[in-house]
Structures are given as structure tokens and as C-alpha cells.
Amino acid sequence: MEDTPTAGEPASQPDPPETPSPSVLKPILIISAVIIGLCAGCVTLFSAVGDDDPSGHVTVACRDWVKERLKAPATADFSQETAAVEDSAANRWKVTGVVDSENSFGAKVRSRWTCIATHEGDTTSLVDITVDE
DSSP states (O other): OOOOOOTTSOOOOOOOOOOOOHHHHHHHHHHHHHHHHHHHHHHHHHHHTOTTOHHHHHHHHHHHHHHTTSSSGGGOEEEEEEEEEEETTTTEEEEEEEEEEEOTTSOEEEEEEEEEEEEETTEEEEEEEEEEO
């Protein structure tokens, strides 16, 4: 027999859905924000190193070569970078910039750098580099 309310009895209502407590929602929101931030960072990185514009590839390679010449490469902070084609027939690029990094005494020093590189397909090769301290 079907469960039907009898006269004078209220019809049964379904239980409302439980709302998650704020202590459960907070970690979920934090994790979501971190994931979104990481994705945004990836988009920025890959847009700076796009396949259609080799200047990003050349600049990243030059930064790596500059870091190899620093006393504390992990402290490197690059700025004022410019990348320009120096010789289009030879796929030769000139990248210049400034890097702030720690010296062997732990003091921050600013150095200007110039990098000459060639870029062909997926390969970037160092031609010359100078780092002035």
C-alpha cells in the first residue's frame, strides 16, 4: 500500500540538502585559487615563448647563459630586456638587459648584459655573451 498522508497529518517533506560547512569550503577554495594561478602562470610563460615569435626562446636561452656566469644564479632578477634581429639572413639575435643578483659576499649587484645568439627551428645557439659587473 502506498504511503499517503491521512487526514490531519502533514505530508512529509524531503530533507533539505546539507550545506557544506565553511571549514570544508575554505581548503577547496584555496586549492582552486592555486590551480587557477598556476594555469595563468603557464599561459603567461607559454605566450612569452610562443612558436611564432622566436624572441621569447632567444631571451630565455640568453637568461640561462647569463645565469651560468653569476656567483648566485638563483638570486637573478632580470629586467630591461630587449631582443632584436641583428642579421635576419643568419637568424642572428641580439638580446640586452640588466640582471640584479648577489655577489660572493651576499650583496645585490646590478650587471648589464648582452647576448648574441642564433635561432633556427627549435635550436638556439650562443654566439657571444658579455656580462658587465
